[in-house]
Amino acid sequence: MLDIVVGAQFGDEGKGRIVHNLALLDSYFAGIRAQGANNAGHTVMHEGVLYKLHLIPSAVLAGKQGFLGRGMALNLDVLVNEIEGLREKGIDPQLVIDPRAHVIMPWHIQLDGVNEKANGNSAAGSTGRGVAPVYASKHERTGIRVADFFGDSDRVMSMASLYAGRVASVCPGKEKEELLEEYLTATLRTIRRASFLLPSLKDVSVTVDTLLRQNKDLVGECAQSEMIDVDSPYYPRGTSSGTGAPGFLNGIGLMPVGQMRHIIGAAKGYVTRVGNGAFITEIQGDFAETLRQKGGEFGTTTGRPRRVGWFDVPMVKYAARTSGFTGLAITKLDILGGMDEIPVAIHYDEGDVIPCLNYDNVTPQYRMMKGWPEMTEDLYRLQFENGIGRIPHPGLRAYLEMIQDEIQVPISQVCFGQSSSAYISYI
Numbered sequence: 001m002l003d004i005v006v007g008a009q010f011g012d013e014g015k016g017r018i019v020h021n022l023a024l025l026d027s028y029f030a031g032i033r034a035q036g037a038n039n040a041g042h043t044v045m046h047e048g049v050l051y052k053l054h055l056i057p058s059a060v061l062a063g064k065q066g067f068l069g070r071g072m073a074l075n076l077d078v079l080v081n082e083i084e085g086l087r088e089k090g091i092d093p094q095l096v097i098d099p100r101a102h103v104i105m106p107w108h109i110q111l112d113g114v115n116e117k118a119n120g121n122s123a124a125g126s127t128g129r130g131v132a133p134v135y136a137s138k139h140e141r142t143g144i145r146v147a148d149f150f151g152d153s154d155r156v157m158s159m160a161s162l163y164a165g166r167v168a169s170v171c172p173g174k175e176k177e178e179l180l181e182e183y184l185t186a187t188l189r190t191i192r193r194a195s196f197l198l199p200s201l202k203d204v205s206v207t208v209d210t211l212l213r214q215n216k217d218l219v220g221e222c223a224q225s226e227m228i229d230v231d232s233p234y235y236p237r238g239t240s241s242g243t244g245a246p247g248f249l250n251g252i253g254l255m256p257v258g259q260m261r262h263i264i265g266a267a268k269g270y271v272t273r274v275g276n277g278a279f280i281t282e283i284q285g286d287f288a289e290t291l292r293q294k295g296g297e298f299g300t301t302t303g304r305p306r307r308v309g310w311f312d313v314p315m316v317k318y319a320a321r322t323s324g325f326t327g328l329a330i331t332k333l334d335i336l337g338g339m340d341e342i343p344v345a346i347h348y349d350e351g352d353v354i355p356c357l358n359y360d361n362v363t364p365q366y367r368m369m370k371g372w373p374e375m376t377e378d379l380y381r382l383q384f385e386n387g388i389g390r391i392p393h394p395g396l397r398a399y400l401e402m403i404q405d406e407i408q409v410p411i412s413q414v415c416f417g418q419s420s421s422a423y424i425s426y427i
Helices: 015-023 058-062 076-088 106-122 131-139 146-151 153-170 176-200 204-213 245-252 286-295 313-323 377-384 394-407
Strands: 002-007 028-033 042-046 049-053 065-068 095-097 217-221 260-268 271-273 307-309 327-331 341-348 364-370 411-415 423-425
Touching (some): 002 313, 015 217, 015 411, 028 058, 095 204, 146 176, 204 245, 286 307, 327 394, 341 394, 394 411
Parallel strands (some): 065 095
Antiparallel strands (some): 271 307
């Protein structure tokens, strides 16, 4: 059966650790990434070691296979670096890479910076990894797939020449011939570095379909989150791929009707966001910095401080509808411990259906919830061991029951610390 973990907010909800905890179970055979690029990042604690993964599925830390689907955009140098870094720590990831995945080329990274600068105040807040340009190339059919990169030198040469001209036209002081030489040199260097990946190239769609027919359990790891999907309410302040369950299925090239089990929406007990764009429940001032420091809210990929805000019910309702959540994983509950009261945005003044016409003028309507004390991991485990409805502390129980009731999706997992053990699953 296939289980999928989806971000229900702006990203950084702890999807990697949810996937990791599932992958630790003997029943799971492999983990799958199917969209996005190294603009995504997952921080996972495994056996006391902190890992920061950008392309490779978290399941490899548990010794499971990792699949990279056709919907991904791969910087092959970054992928090689990540593999080498894992090997240095004693983990040799067994990967299957779809040859239809697109490759981030040097010109994509250059164009990313050009585009962001040209967009000025309307810039999306790109990480500068070349992600938007590579997906643009894909859709205008000037992209280079992994199969092309290793096997079609004529296409690589043709596209390198095309983009050398494009970049030279928008970058003063750059000459087409100089850029073309630069691109071809970098490409040959990467081909040599990454040639060991050739035996890993295989149609992920066919492989996943075969495994599901053999009754293997697989876990899908969506990158980023519903609120920054390319078709999200917050467009264009987001990423360039389909980040929800529908985008994941497209990214592996499979619709496994009858073989999908859980679609788990991961959400923090509060909300964070990296980069530009509207943030309806954002907290300002000293308390925002306190929460940021306590939660370690700094981007895995960029190190940028994350903006912080209160839990937003209409947001998670939207994500539950578009990805079809069967359960919610609520993370970082320990970060809220010690607060007397916790505001939760239950409604918006202009109505709860998003997208809104003008996010800057939307006012959240808060419900004040009683807090709970700071607790150790063991004390949190005692709170959760008998289910949400039997949590001893009334404030913690009411907070989580409110989330379930408002979103109409049961809580299937809770996380209350950084270690893998600070986790309880009800599925």
